[in-house]
Amino acid sequence: MTNPSAAVPAWCVIGRAPDSALGGVRGMGSMIAVVDLDDARQRIGNHHLGADELPTFVREREAQGRPRWVFSDTPNWYPALLAAGVQIERCYDLRLTHAILMRSELVADRNAVASAEEWDAGPVSAPTAPEAEALFEVTERRSHIKTVPHDIESALAEFARQSTALQTASDPGRLRLLLAAESAGGLVAAEMQAAGVPWDIAEHDRILAEELGPRPARDAKPAKMLAVAEQVRAALGDPRANLDSHVKLLHSLHAAGINVASTSKWELQESNHAAIAPLLEYKKQSRLLSANGWAWLDEWVSEGRYRPVYVPGGVVTGRWAASGGGALQIPRQLRPALRADPGWRLISADVAQLEPRALAAMSGDRAMAEAGRGRDLYSGLVDEGIVATRQEAKIAVLGAMYGSTTGDSGRLVPRLRTSFPAAMGLVDSAAEVGAAGGVVSTWLGRTSPVPGEGWRRVQSAANQFDATPADENRARRAAGDQGRFTRNFVVQGTAAEWALAWLADLRLRLSQLPAIDDGNPGTTSAVDGDGGTTSAGETMGHVADASGPVFSRRAHLVFFLHDEVIVHAPAQHAEAAAEAIREAAASAGTLLFGNAPVDFPLDLTISERAAKD
DNA sequence: CCTCCGAGCGCG
DNA sequence: AAAGCGCGCTCGGAGG
Numbered sequence: 001m002t003n004p005s006a007a008v009p010a011w012c013v014i015g016r017a018p019d020s021a022l023g024g025v026r027g028m029g030s031m032i033a034v035v036d037l038d039d040a041r042q043r044i045g046n047h048h049l050g051a052d053e054l055p056t057f058v059r060e061r062e063a064q065g066r067p068r069w070v071f072s073d074t075p076n077w078y079p080a081l082l083a084a085g086v087q088i089e090r091c092y093d094l095r096l097t098h099a100i101l102m103r104s105e106l107v108a109d110r111n112a113v114a115s116a117e118e119w120d121a122g123p124v125s126a127p128t129a130p131e132a133e134a135l136f137e138v139t140e141r142r143s144h145i146k147t148v149p150h151d152i153e154s155a156l157a158e159f160a161r162q163s164t165a166l167q168t169a170s171d172p173g174r175l176r177l178l179l180a181a182e183s184a185g186g187l188v189a190a191e192m193q194a195a196g197v198p199w200d201i202a203e204h205d206r207i208l209a210e211e212l213g214p215r216p217a218r219d220a221k222p223a224k225m226l227a228v229a230e231q232v233r234a235a236l237g238d239p240r241a242n243l244d245s246h247v248k249l250l251h252s253l254h255a256a257g258i259n260v261a262s263t264s265k266w267e268l269q270e271s272n273h274a275a276i277a278p279l280l281e282y283k284k285q286s287r288l289l290s291a292n293g294w295a296w297l298d299e300w301v302s303e304g305r306y307r308p309v310y311v312p313g314g315v316v317t318g319r320w321a322a323s324g325g326g327a328l329q330i331p332r333q334l335r336p337a338l339r340a341d342p343g344w345r346l347i348s349a350d351v352a353q354l355e356p357r358a359l360a361a362m363s364g365d366r367a368m369a370e371a372g373r374g375r376d377l378y379s380g381l382v383d384e385g386i387v388a389t390r391q392e393a394k395i396a397v398l399g400a401m402y403g404s405t406t407g408d409s410g411r412l413v414p415r416l417r418t419s420f421p422a423a424m425g426l427v428d429s430a431a432e433v434g435a436a437g438g439v440v441s442t443w444l445g446r447t448s449p450v451p452g453e454g455w456r457r458v459q460s461a462a463n464q465f466d467a468t469p470a471d472e473n474r475a476r477r478a479a480g481d482q483g484r485f486t487r488n489f490v491v492q493g494t495a496a497e498w499a500l501a502w503l504a505d506l507r508l509r510l511s512q513l514p515a516i517d518d519g520n521p522g523t524t525s526a527v528d529g530d531g532g533t534t535s536a537g538e539t540m541g542h543v544a545d546a547s548g549p550v551f552s553r554r555a556h557l558v559f560f561l562h563d564e565v566i567v568h569a570p571a572q573h574a575e576a577a578a579e580a581i582r583e584a585a586a587s588a589g590t591l592l593f594g595n596a597p598v599d600f601p602l603d604l605t606i607s608e609r610a611a612k613d
Numbered sequence: 614c615c616t617c618c619g620a621g622c623g624c625g
Numbered sequence: 626a627a628a629g630c631g632c633g634c635t636c637g638g639a640g641g
Contacts, residue, residue: 246620246621270626284622287635315631317630319625321633323633324633326624328623328633329624332623403630405628407626409628410628487630492625562631563625
């Protein structure tokens with residue numbers, strides 16, 4: 001039942017309809033409500049539809065006016081749409097935006113938003129495929145996990161609270177930009193999970209076999225690992241040494257006269273005992289096997305696609321986290337296993353020195369911007385005579401952003417204070433604020449969490465008349481830790497904002513690229529009705545069908561890692577996709593920093609494999 | 614049997 | 626050499 005309205009809605013709020021909140025009939029009868037709002041966020045239409053009708057409804061709306069879809073939580077709504085072949089252009093994710101607004105210093109009146117505790121559910125990982133199908137069962141099945149409410153009235157009420165809060169913001173434009181970018185990130189994460197990373201299982205298996213030996217029978221250790229372990233035991237003169245337990249290994253090492261305090265890599269390297277080289281080799285093998293071995297391959301790669309779970313906004317700084325699949329830790333060793341489908345290419349691009357560039361831009365430090373302009377920023381420091389070598393430049397810059405005070409780094413950082421006073425002033429004062437228990441904000445207004453109860457207790461204990469030197473030490477250390485956290489927060493968080501703006505712009509540019517012609521009458525835009533019924537995968541078992549109906553015929557994002565993207569594109573569109581990546585980077589810089597003289601140069605390669613370096 | 618924690622190491 | 630920030634994952638070991 002619908003009451004069509006003459007006006008094209010600016011916002012469409014989706015939620016579970018009130019009737020079905022109690023009914024809970026499985027598989028059928030779940031009703032969804034869509035409420036249309038105009039620019040002023042006034043109600044101009046209501047619709048009720050079955051869950052199975054939603055994709056078609058959304059597709060038609062996208063073809064008409066491309067409203068911003070308001071979701072309680074993107075992972076709850078979007079995967080089913082993607083599975084049905086529907087991609088949307090823009091959304092507003094109430095859970096993600098709530099997390100920003102309830103903390104942002106820019107919002108004068110945060111009370112209403114912050115007190116709506118049910119929306120503070122913390123990072124939610126995307127539901128796995130079977131759960132996504134049963135649109136309403138997620139909450140029940142994972143009752144121990146806090147989730148946001150998905151019913152229409154809750155969504156409307158939260159949207160209204162957020163709108164009010166935004167009106168009290170000192171710089172609403174900035175915050176709106178952040179909320180839009182954050183929400184777009186939610187779409188990208190869902191889309192990348194749906195598309196998957198094209199993964200060459202045979203190549204992965206080859207790498208494993210080369211390092212570890214052929215795949216062993218269930219739970220057995222691979223042959224090459226066993227052989228290396230024997231070398232270690234022989235060199236130690238301890239045939240029963242257990243290499244898998246830190247404690248036992250440490251005993252064996254001591255017994256062999258190797259005096260180390262731990263079994264960590266850097267400490268072992270100090271010794272030149274004959275057991276060390278094979279032991280380090282064993283540790284490397286062991287790491288590969290347990291983190292990305294055959295078990296990982298079985299669990300996370302299927303039909304030639306690696307589908308990790310991304311968690312947008314999962315890090316307080318605004319970076320993404322991951323939950324399952326280890327998307328943020330794929331070892332470089334395995335990069336050759338990322339392989340484009342036949343006739344396709346992978347375009348990998350990463351930003352050189354993103355964080356220092358973000359710092360230069362947000363602090364308006366012209367000298368620092370100049371050092372990185374059109375060149376490697378670290379080499380720029382050498383050219384300017386600030387430090388002697390690129391390595392020193394890197395240590396100094398990282399030390400400045402992380403707050404290191406000792407060693408080479410502590411010695412080099414003061415030189416940056418002379419050369420880049422604005423940039424250093426920004427991070428130094430962020431550290432001061434944090435050490436005193438205050439909060440700091442990124443360029444677009446994401447604010448750091450206030451230090452916890454424990455932290456404040458430690459500080460006040462040090463201020464008591466009977467405080468011991470130990471109390472004072474502990475307080476000083478905690479203050480320093482918090483200062484280093486806030487120092488880094490402004491830089492890491494602003495860099496994350498740049499990256500979100502890059503992603504958000506890129507996904508729209510990619511959706512404008514044409515679909516490849518597979519013999520079916522194609523469409524020219526992903527968002528105007530590229531339905532599942534004409535997908536290549538269904539009609540001819542095309543090689544790309546593991547990417548699903550939305551992504552099997554068009555360039556799309558498959559991977560994102562803080563300052564790096566990988567796009568999977570038909571070979572004939574690889575150059576256009578590369579250009580889209582460059583243009584998106586340029587517009588992200590302008591969108592955030594206007595005409596600041598900072599550039600964000602990319603290292604970009606087009607290839608069949610994503611092997612790096 | 615379970616959960617929790619630190620060590621260690623992968624990524625930026 | 627690590628140092629100085631932010632993460633996730635696996636394992637062994639400890640405690641329930």
